[in-house]
Amino acid sequence: xxxxxxxxxxxxxxxxxxxxxVCERCFGPLEVSYAPLTSTPDELRRRIQAGPxxxxxxxxxxxxxxxxxxxxxxxxxxxMRADRLAERLGLRELWVKNETANPTHxxxxxxxxxxxxxxxxxxxxxxxxxxxxxxANAVAAHAAAAGLPSYVFIPADLEQEKILATGAYGxxxxxxxxxxxxVNRLCTELSGDRPWAFVNVNVRPYYAxxxxxxxxxxxxQLGWELPDRVVAPIASGSLYTKVARGFEExxxxxxxxxxxxxxxxxxxxxCSPVAQAFAAGTDVCRPVKPDTIxxxxxxxxxxxxPYAVELANATGGSIESVTDDEIRAGVRLLAETTGIFTETxxxxxxxxxxxxxxxxxxxxDERVVAYITGDGLxxxxxVRGTFEVAEIAPSVDEFELAFVSAGTA
Amino acid sequence: MAVKVKLPTQLRDAAGNQSEAQVxxxxxxxxxxxxxxxxxxxxxxxxDDGGALRRFVNVYLGGEDIRFLDGLDTxxxxxxxxxxxxxxxxx
Numbered sequence: 001x002x003x004x005x006x007x008x009x010x011x012x013x014x015x016x017x018x019x020x021x022v023c024e025r026c027f028g029p030l031e032v033s034y035a036p037l038t039s040t041p042d043e044l045r046r047r048i049q050a051g052p053x054x055x056x057x058x059x060x061x062x063x064x065x066x067x068x069x070x071x072x073x074x075x076x077x078x079x080m081r082a083d084r085l086a087e088r089l090g091l092r093e094l095w096v097k098n099e100t101a102n103p104t105h106x107x108x109x110x111x112x113x114x115x116x117x118x119x120x121x122x123x124x125x126x127x128x129x130x131x132x133x134x135x136a137n138a139v140a141a142h143a144a145a146a147g148l149p150s151y152v153f154i155p156a157d158l159e160q161e162k163i164l165a166t167g168a169y170g171x172x173x174x175x176x177x178x179x180x181x182x183v184n185r186l187c188t189e190l191s192g193d194r195p196w197a198f199v200n201v202n203v204r205p206y207y208a209x210x211x212x213x214x215x216x217x218x219x220x221q222l223g224w225e226l227p228d229r230v231v232a233p234i235a236s237g238s239l240y241t242k243v244a245r246g247f248e249e250x251x252x253x254x255x256x257x258x259x260x261x262x263x264x265x266x267x268x269x270x271c272s273p274v275a276q277a278f279a280a281g282t283d284v285c286r287p288v289k290p291d292t293i294x295x296x297x298x299x300x301x302x303x304x305x306p307y308a309v310e311l312a313n314a315t316g317g318s319i320e321s322v323t324d325d326e327i328r329a330g331v332r333l334l335a336e337t338t339g340i341f342t343e344t345x346x347x348x349x350x351x352x353x354x355x356x357x358x359x360x361x362x363x364x365d366e367r368v369v370a371y372i373t374g375d376g377l378x379x380x381x382x383v384r385g386t387f388e389v390a391e392i393a394p395s396v397d398e399f400e401l402a403f404v405s406a407g408t409a
Numbered sequence: 410m411a412v413k414v415k416l417p418t419q420l421r422d423a424a425g426n427q428s429e430a431q432v433x434x435x436x437x438x439x440x441x442x443x444x445x446x447x448x449x450x451x452x453x454x455x456x457d458d459g460g461a462l463r464r465f466v467n468v469y470l471g472g473e474d475i476r477f478l479d480g481l482d483t484x485x486x487x488x489x490x491x492x493x494x495x496x497x498x499x500x
Contacts, residue, residue, distance in 0.1 A: 022495040192418035303496040
């Protein structure tokens with residue numbers, strides 16, 4: 001399914017497949033459009049199954065001109081059946097897509113893989129990004145693997161873990177005194193005058209396509225079937241909308257039958273412009289100043305917000321928000337029932353899933369997939385002080401005093 | 410009030426290939442009207458038929474999104490700087 005143009009989501013004006021992201025006529029966002037499929041479902045399925053155990057097995061659905069050249073294998077992460085979590089929530093069939101298994105421990109490796117591969121095709125020699133942390137990690141790592149210099153722009157108050165894990169790759173870290181939206185604005189200005197591929201600015205249409213592979217893998221790992229409902233986090237709204245697009249493309253290709261799942265979006269209450277718009281019955285997302293521990297979701301001015309609201313409505317889903325305390329509880333709940341330690345964004349997703357289940361919004365017979373998009377090792381402060389450590393002398397007596405007399409060992 | 414407007418690359422072809430313009434007005438809206446008076450084609454690129462900003466156009470006054478201020482009614486002072494940028498999703 002070769003890409004044939006960049007197309008404005010607002011007014012459908014088309015442009016060549018180069019480094020651009022905004023419609024010159026109406027300022028609407030551009031996305032990749034594809035020529036109609038010429039392969040049968042059997043042919044497509046065979047090509048996918050013969051492909052590598054990375055996101056490139058879905059090359060038929062990705063916007064590259066030639067074979068992808070990336071050095072850091074990404075994707076094909078585990079889809080784990082989460083029976084213990086399902087039982088706690090009163091659900092029958094729950095799956096967790098574990099994106100912590102990617103090379104830099106978040107789903108951002110997917111979007112960067114596609115953006116970087118396309119940037120190299122377009123002749124770029126330097127890559128950059130505006131990031132809330134995970135993207136900076138991924139850009140720094142994939143650029144290092146490809147041997148390209150990189151510049152990552154982050155809010156100066158980002159979690160130390162994310163800064164340290166990014167600096168290790170030898171990138172140029174630019175810590176901007178301001179929130180993510182200020183970083184994004186700066187990068188938008190810089191991208192106009194610099195010959196760099198800003199993965200989420202001037203090559204964003206290609207970048208965004210990477211998120212579709214979350215849906216492709218989910219369907220394939222479910223034995224070429226669709227979930228009934230998914231729960232995914234919303235920051236800019238790009239992942240959430242592209243996951244739905246991925247399911248849609250597999251349905252249109254004849255690889256699966258059924259409908260796009262009920263799409264549930266998850267935000268932190270301290271940065272919930274899309275959830276607020278959904279609740280108010282409008283697609284106008286008023287920007288907010290983020291104040292939440294879920295820094296990877298702290299985008300106060302989400303450009304894909306209107307499309308996220310439309311998608312939730314079109315699929316019978318919803319967009320919910322949860323408090324910082326609920327996020328911390330979500331991180332613990334997921335860890336204790338699945339063995340996956342997620343960062344705050346996964347806490348948001350888990351907490352929204354729990355909230356929907358508690359409200360009876362999920363039919364117990366539904367097959368539900370939750371997208372856990374990042375790793376808890378990057379936001380360690382979230383769990384600090386939420387458990388006790390028993391410090392003892394190396395003595396059997398002290399151990400027994402601490403545990404046996406307490407009846408726990 | 411004399412105000413400087415910085416234009417994104419995507420709009421410069423409609424502004425004589427300039428990256429900025431000097432305009433007049435007491436509010437952001439008046440400053441933009443003054444910009445349209447200089448470069449007529451910019452109006453339809455930035456604003457809808459009713460004069461409101463299109464939904465993927467962001468305008469900043471001194472670095473602050475005008476939606477946090479009074480929108481197009483936000484007062485401007487001599488020497489202020491407006492920046493027009495396309496909304497772009499993050500990560």
